[in-house]
Amino acid sequence: MTERTLVEAITLALARTMDENEKVLVVGEDVGIDGGVFRATAGLINRFGKDRVRDTPVSETVIAGISVGLAAQGFRPVGEVQFMGFIYPVIDQLLNHASRLRTRTRGRITCPMVIRAPYGGGIHAPEHHSESMEALFTHIPGLRVVIPSSPARAYGLLLAAIRDPDPVVFLEPKRIYRSIKEEVEDTGNAIALDKCQLLRAGRDITLVSWGAMIVETLQAAETLSTEGIEAEVIDVATLKPLDAATILNSVEKTGRCAVIHEAPYTSGFGAEIAARLAEYGLTNLLAPVRRVTGYDVTMPLPKLEHYYMPTAARVVAAARESMEFS
Amino acid sequence: MPPQNDPSNVAAAFSIPFTRYLAVDGSVEEELPDFAHDPAALIPLYRAMVLTRIFDEKAIALQRTGRLGTFPSSLGQEAVGVGAASAMLPEDVLLPSFREQSAQFWRGVTMKEVFLYWGGDERGSNFEGPREDFPVSIPVASHFPHAAGVALAFKLRDEKRAAVCIGGDGATSKGDFYEGLNIAAVWSVPAVFLINDNQWAISVPRQKQTAAQTLAQKAIAAGMPGEQVDGNDVIAVRDAVARALKRARSGNGPTLIEALTYRLTDHTTADDAHRYRSDEEVSQRWKEEPVSRLRNYLVSQDAWNKKDEEQLLSVCKEEVEKSADEYLATEPEPVSEIFDYLFKELPDDLRAQREFAIARIGGNEHD
Ligand SMILES: Cc1ncc(C[n+]2csc(CCOP(=O)(O)OP(=O)(O)O)c2C)c(N)n1
Ligand SMILES: [Mg+2]
Numbered sequence: 001m002t003e004r005t006l007v008e009a010i011t012l013a014l015a016r017t018m019d020e021n022e023k024v025l026v027v028g029e030d031v032g033i034d035g036g037v038f039r040a041t042a043g044l045i046n047r048f049g050k051d052r053v054r055d056t057p058v059s060e061t062v063i064a065g066i067s068v069g070l071a072a073q074g075f076r077p078v079g080e081v082q083f084m085g086f087i088y089p090v091i092d093q094l095l096n097h098a099s100r101l102r103t104r105t106r107g108r109i110t111c112p113m114v115i116r117a118p119y120g121g122g123i124h125a126p127e128h129h130s131e132s133m134e135a136l137f138t139h140i141p142g143l144r145v146v147i148p149s150s151p152a153r154a155y156g157l158l159l160a161a162i163r164d165p166d167p168v169v170f171l172e173p174k175r176i177y178r179s180i181k182e183e184v185e186d187t188g189n190a191i192a193l194d195k196c197q198l199l200r201a202g203r204d205i206t207l208v209s210w211g212a213m214i215v216e217t218l219q220a221a222e223t224l225s226t227e228g229i230e231a232e233v234i235d236v237a238t239l240k241p242l243d244a245a246t247i248l249n250s251v252e253k254t255g256r257c258a259v260i261h262e263a264p265y266t267s268g269f270g271a272e273i274a275a276r277l278a279e280y281g282l283t284n285l286l287a288p289v290r291r292v293t294g295y296d297v298t299m300p301l302p303k304l305e306h307y308y309m310p311t312a313a314r315v316v317a318a319a320r321e322s323m324e325f326s
Numbered sequence: 327m328p329p330q331n332d333p334s335n336v337a338a339a340f341s342i343p344f345t346r347y348l349a350v351d352g353s354v355e356e357e358l359p360d361f362a363h364d365p366a367a368l369i370p371l372y373r374a375m376v377l378t379r380i381f382d383e384k385a386i387a388l389q390r391t392g393r394l395g396t397f398p399s400s401l402g403q404e405a406v407g408v409g410a411a412s413a414m415l416p417e418d419v420l421l422p423s424f425r426e427q428s429a430q431f432w433r434g435v436t437m438k439e440v441f442l443y444w445g446g447d448e449r450g451s452n453f454e455g456p457r458e459d460f461p462v463s464i465p466v467a468s469h470f471p472h473a474a475g476v477a478l479a480f481k482l483r484d485e486k487r488a489a490v491c492i493g494g495d496g497a498t499s500k501g502d503f504y505e506g507l508n509i510a511a512v513w514s515v516p517a518v519f520l521i522n523d524n525q526w527a528i529s530v531p532r533q534k535q536t537a538a539q540t541l542a543q544k545a546i547a548a549g550m551p552g553e554q555v556d557g558n559d560v561i562a563v564r565d566a567v568a569r570a571l572k573r574a575r576s577g578n579g580p581t582l583i584e585a586l587t588y589r590l591t592d593h594t595t596a597d598d599a600h601r602y603r604s605d606e607e608v609s610q611r612w613k614e615e616p617v618s619r620l621r622n623y624l625v626s627q628d629a630w631n632k633k634d635e636e637q638l639l640s641v642c643k644e645e646v647e648k649s650a651d652e653y654l655a656t657e658p659e660p661v662s663e664i665f666d667y668l669f670k671e672l673p674d675d676l677r678a679q680r681e682f683a684i685a686r687i688g689g690n691e692h693d
Contacts, residue, residue: 033602034529057499057535058466058527086465089501124446126396126424128464265679295679297664302395302446307661307683314686 004184007177009151010040010116012186013158014078018048020188021076024162026053028063028080037082038118038177060086064093064115071113071167072101078162084119084171085128091136098167099142111167114158118174120212120262122309124302131299132211132263137169138240138272144168144193145240149214151182153237156191163190173212180215196246197237202230205319206250208273209260210236213310217260220315229323239269244276248284251277255286256322260315265293287325290318340546342539345566346556350614352622359565365629371412371560372624373638375404375617378428380642381437384650385444389595393654395446402558402590404428405616406522407492409563409585413571414490419476421460421469421491425522429492433459437649438656445653448663466527467497470506470519477515477580488516488574490567496527498541507548507582516574518567519545519582523557524589529602545582557585558616590615661687 004012018024026041026048032055035042045053056062060081067077081087098111121130137145146161146168148154154172161168191197199214200221209217214235221231232250236242251257257277259270274289292310300308347362349355362368382401388394400407407429411420420426420433427440434455443450443462451461460476463469473491480487497503498521510517521541525532538544545552551573555562563585570581588611592599599608624630665672665680672680 029527030529032529035601037528037596055530055534057530058496059499059501061501062499124395126444126446126464266675295664295683296676297668297679300664301443301448303658304448304661304664305446307664307687 001183002185003181004151005178005181006148006151006154006172007038007040009155009184010158010172011042011044012184013155013162014041014044015047016186016188017076017159017162018044018052022052023074024052024076024078025070026078026080027056027066029056029058029082031055031080036080038174040116040172041080061089061093064090064098067113067115068093068097068101068111071098071111072109076112076162078114078116081115081117083125083129084117084131084133087115087117090115091140094137094143094167094169095140099140102166103142110165112165114161114168114170116170116172118172118177120173120175121299121305122175122212124305127301130305132261132294134171134211134239135263135267135269137171138269142166143240144238145171146193146238147171147173147211148237149173149176149211149235150180151184153191153197153235155184156189157193157237159188160190160193164193168193171211175212176215191237193238194241194243195238196243197235198232198246198250199235200231200233202232202254204230204254205256205258205322206232206234206247206254207258207260207315207319208234208236208247210239211262213260213262216310216312217315219312220319223312223316224319227320229319231319236269236273242272242276244280247273248276248281251281252284255284257285258290258292258315258318258322260292260310262294262310264296265291266296268293287322290322292318340543342542342552342554344554344556345562346559347561347565348559348619348623350619352619352626354623358561359568361564361568362561365624365627368561368620368624369629371408371564372617372620372630373642374408374412374428374432375560375620376638377642377645378404378408378431379617380639380646381427381431381440384646385441386595388441388650393445394441395444396594396596397444398425398594399591400425400427402611402615403522403524403587405560405563405620406520406557406585406587408432409560410490410492410520410567413564413568415487416456417487418571419458419460419487419489420456421473421476421489422462423466423469423493423497423522424462424464425494426462426492430459435459437646438652441650441653442656447656447659449659463493467493467500467503467506469493470497470503471509472506473517473519474506474510474513474515477510477517477574478513481513481515486575488518488571490518490520490571492520492522494527495521495523495525495532495535495541496530497521498544499535504544504548507545507550507580510580511549514577514579516577517580518570518574519580520567521582521584522587523584524587526589526593526603528593528597531603540584542582542584548582550580550582552582552584554584554586557587558614558619560616560620587616588614
């Protein structure tokens with residue numbers, strides 16, 4: 001049994017898939033001898049060589065664009081973008097090419113590529129290093145968006161992402177890269193995409209979250225439990241395609257729901273979940289869906305960052321309000 | 327293959343000039359440019375480089391003790407920023423990358439402001455001095471097109487001002503670098519693009535960044551002159567930037583300058599360069615660094631002595647310490663500040679969020 005951090009689990013999954021399939025390549029800035037600025041690719045170049053672990057020049061367009069070309073040729077590129085703050089040129093490649101090659105060629109050319117990027121705040125990082133912009137990706141048809149929330153889920157989901165025949169954006173909550181350890185065995189067992197993960201069962205309210213905010217959400221569930229409120233906690237894990245059924249089924253039971261995310265409020269992915277509940281679960285709702293999110297502000301620099309980050313206390317307060325609603 | 331030696335078969339040809347005045351040991355290699363004839367005139371440049379180095383040391387010490395965020399040292403690259411900024415006029419606009427503290431200081435950005443920024447406080451980008459200078463650009467190369475835009479504004483208003491944009495060797499691999507250069511040349515705007523070619527982009531050495539022989543020659547594809555200077559020779563940097571600025575101001579368009587220097591320490595305080603480069607390489611490069619080079623020259627001209635040096639070091643240390651104290655004593659901002667600069671007027675939709683954020687901390691904005 002080996003305890004691993006989330007970032008170690010990522011490395012393990014990368015190595016596993018590279019071992020299984022020689023078509024898997026890693027590309028990105030500093031992924032070679034440096035092992036990535038977060039060490040996610042540490043050791044891979046020694047094990048798999050510099051043909052398969054490739055340092056790119058500083059160019060996110062290249063990381064994504066070259067992956068499209070490689071993927072179209074049957075390779076399985078895994079591109080690392082150093083921080084989400086630099087991923088925006090990648091959106092051009094994903095939206096205009098990767099996500100639609102299959103459709104526009106009616107299946108003749110496909111794009112089995114993964115773009116990995118750390119995201120999120122709470123580590124006192126410099127400007128542009130702390131945003132949570134996952135919703136931007138969920139708006140792109142033909143793209144999978146996956147966010148793990150623990151080492152074991154990171155391992156299983158990344159295996160699935162790399163083995164998947166279509167493009168996947170794999171966003172890594174860097175605040176919990178090293179803060180949680182968990183047993184992760186190199187079993188090669190993937191976790192199914194398009195499935196939410198039920199992390200805690202409860203009858204009173206459904207708390208839905210993903211990524212690092214799962215930590216605060218589970219803390220809140222503990223606190224609520226001491227007050228006699230049993231929260232069900234769902235980790236969305238695969239934001240797109242969304243496993244709405246798991247959420248709807250839970251809310252059918254609890255009648256109440258709060259969505260928790262670090263990203264800004266307006267057009268955050270919580271809006272999608274609230275809309276699904278309004279569309280397909282309205283008659284089950286005993287209270288309005290609550291959203292506990294970041295504010296609609298530019299991500300503050302570290303000195304004011306703590307004001308921005310949703311806290312367990314805010315989740316607890318929202319859940320209580322929901323429980324009191326009648 | 328067409329015969330290369332027949333000029334009628336050459337569609338285009340170019341060469342990249344290289345400028346250095348001071349040899350590595352501080353001896354004069356070429357006749358100095360006018361501004362450098364009087365050694366005393368170089369003392370402010372020397373002082374600015376020394377100040378930056380002492381600031382740098384302090385910033386790293388503060389980071390190591392948890393009182394500053396991640397910090398990108400400019401150790402060994404002081405001549406790039408000082409050379410460029412000292413050639414500029416106050417009314418020009420600087421668009422720096424994250425590693426050009428020396429240029430910022432020369433322009434009048436205070437050390438306290440730079441500490442604040444890297445300490446995670448937005449007020450550090452609200453410069454009291456150069457009001458039109460851009461805040462540092464963290465997304466590599468993203469500011470190159472901005473420089474073209476700033477320069478176009480000068481041109482449209484018929485002003486004799488110029489934009490100076492500084493980026494790294496890694497930046498030249500990005501589309502926005504080239505796109506910015508291209509438009510600047512097509513529209514012939516008064517911009518100077520300066521590359522701090524410190525040989526590394528985190529762990530990726532310059533040779534893996536591009537197959538081109540020089541970065542300066544990227545100018546040729548954009549249709550502007552490109553040249554190389556010894557970026558550890560502050561006289562050469564200032565000279566090249568001054569010539570480019572003159573060109574820009576007289577309506578002759580932009581220039582690209584590649585300043586060859588070396589990053590003598592980690593990429594940032596979050597990096598460990600031992601993972602990817604040898605100590606031998608670094609100690610070799612210490613022999614070329616800009617501060618002792620200029621000092622050796624000044625000493626050789628009897629323009630500087632041990633006492634001057636001691637005095638300068640103690641004055642700089644005092645200034646740095648004072649700024650650090652001011653930074654550390656700065657009251658944090660209230661939470662309302664994260665809302666109040668998003669728009670000229672806070673939209674109603676955000677007002678509720680602002681009130682909620684304040685209420686959350688018990689109405690005590692300074693919680
Ligand atoms: C667009 C973008 N991609 C990645 C990064 C992460 N990053 C920060 S600095 C850096 C290397 C930059 O190298 P260079 O341009 O040579 O500047 P230097 O750091 O050497 O001054 C990278 C990749 C970034 N800031 N911006
Ligand atoms: Mg560099």
